Amino acid sequence: MTTLLEARYRTVLRLLPAYYREAREEEMVEVYLWDVDQETQDQSRPTLGEVASIAALAVRSRLAAAGAPRRYALFGSAVRNFALYAVLLQAAAVVSDEVLRVTWSATRGLREWDLFLTGFTGSGPLPTVVAVAGWVLPLLWTVGFFALVHDRRRVARAAVLLAALPSLWPVIEPLVTEWPMSAPYFVTANALFAWLPALAVCAAYHRDAPPAVLPVGTPGLAFLACCVVTGGSVALLPTMADLAWAPATCFVLAALGWLLLRTRRAESGVGSGALALAVLGLLILAVRTASLILWIGLPLPAVYLAGAYAQATALTLLVLVLAVVARRDLAPR
Structure with missing residues (x-):
């Protein structure tokens, strides 16, 4: 069952280009949810630092080099x-x-x-x-x-x-x-x-x-x-x-x-x-x-x-x- 926190992470991850999400989205969501208690996930949100990090990654992946x-x-x-x-x-x-x-x-x-x-x-x-x-x-x-x-x-x-x-x-x-x-x-x-x-x-x-x-x-x-x-x-x-x-x-x-x-x-x-x-x-x-x-x-x-x-x-x-x-x-x- 998808929690509210997971949905919020996936929403933020939509900043990333499609090719990058297809390869890394599931892995990234697992990492972000790894140490968050299941019972508190519906009351939690991605931190500003995490959002900023994803935004920077979105810019970097759109200005990609080899392999993209x-x-x-x-x-x-x-x-x-x-x-x-x-x-x-x-x-x-x-x-x-x-x-x-x-x-x-x-x-x-x-x-x-x-x-x-x-x-x-x-x-x-x-x-x-x-x-x-x-x-x-x-x-x-x-x-x-x-x-x-x-x-x-x-x-x-x-x-x-x-x-x-x-x-x-x-x-x-x-x-x-x-x-x-x-x-x-x-x-x-x-x-x-x-x-x-x-x-x-x-x-x-x-x-x-x-x-x-x-x-x-x-x-x-x-x-x-x-x-x-x-x-x-x-x-x-x-x-x-x-x-x-x-x-x-x-x-x-x-x-x-x-x-x-x-x-x-x-x-x-x-x-x-x-x-x-x-x-x-x-x-x-x-x-x-x-x-x-x-x-x-x-x-x-x-x-x-x-x-x-x-x-x-x-x-x-x-x-x-x-x-x-x-x-x-x-x-x-």
Whole structure:
């Protein structure tokens, strides 16, 4: 006879995917009921710890690796690829941007350097803490990337979560200061661009997941190449550079290179790579679009608007192509 506690456990276990329940549900129910007195089972409930553990297992089993049904294995691979590519892009964009800022300020005379330092020290304790955190914490994207490719998963999770924190300040600022939120579309898109990769790292690189591997090259070479592209896109066309310019440029070139590489060699799991790039491109397109909305009605140079619209168009076309490739590669065989 099924007790109320057993029914409650089975209800919670429905969080797990069907393939996992078929293999493990009976065993798990037996384990949960093993030391619970039969007479008290109708008055008991699963503990919060047990529910949280099952929820975490549900995420892990849906982002599965080897041994899972094909769609779960490919979905898990896509999320891991998305996390790896996004963290690499964030790391390169941050490092190149901060190097360029320091170089510009240090080579333009004492006035520019004093102006740079005043951004950290001239506005009171809270703005100073926020400015320093906004400068230092994003550098942890680089720590997260190299920790990920060297299979230091706890370090990678901690690093990317800390690196994403500054993106929340524009949301928190209106709650603790008198300044209203400005540019809500851009703030939301930028926060998603930071937090979705960070959460993907935490969820998809679980203990059963395979190590992070780039499709081509070594991690150091890939990071250097991305830094050169993001920094070069700003240095060569400084009038075009807003927060979306460098990441979008790097993504466009990297995605085109990936598509070219795909045509030249067969690669296992290529469908998951296409899906990962399509989602990442969609996120960058959201940031690009939000930045364009931010400048509507302002007297900007025609060359700036032309470049931004051209970049948005290229991103849109690439996302569509990658989505078609992913759909074809992920189709049942």
